[in-house]
Amino acid sequence: MCGTSAIVVLPGGCSCDSCGNDRCDNDTSVQLLQRAKARSTQLTEETEASLKNIQHRGPDYSGVGINADCLWHARLAIRELCLNGNQPLHGPDVSIHAIMNGELYDYEDMKAKLGQKMGCHSHHT
Numbered sequence: 001m002c003g004t005s006a007i008v009v010l011p012g013g014c015s016c017d018s019c020g021n022d023r024c025d026n027d028t029s030v031q032l033l034q035r036a037k038a039r040s041t042q043l044t045e046e047t048e049a050s051l052k053n054i055q056h057r058g059p060d061y062s063g064v065g066i067n068a069d070c071l072w073h074a075r076l077a078i079r080e081l082c083l084n085g086n087q088p089l090h091g092p093d094v095s096i097h098a099i100m101n102g103e104l105y106d107y108e109d110m111k112a113k114l115g116q117k118m119g120c121h122s123h124h125t
Contacts, residue, residue, distance in 0.1 A: 075087065087099045
């Protein structure tokens, strides 16, 4: 079975010295950039640590998606060995990201019924 993990960063307030929140109108663009870089580094480190913890669940492929939030997936390929099953999955405009843990046992029937309608062109998935 594959392993999945995620970090969701919730919106915050201000982090200037006067009010102590994550962000406010008193912040300069340099302060905002410094905090963004620090947060990106922290998310990357947390992602790598979490992925290491679930690596044994899916040794065949690991995928990470980082923007304001993080999704990662350790893949155990049993039926679908091609790259089409690698995750995270991304929508056409790359604004939607998803990971799936599990298997659709009736995927062949679903593909036959929905494949053309949904634009599925893969011979494997």
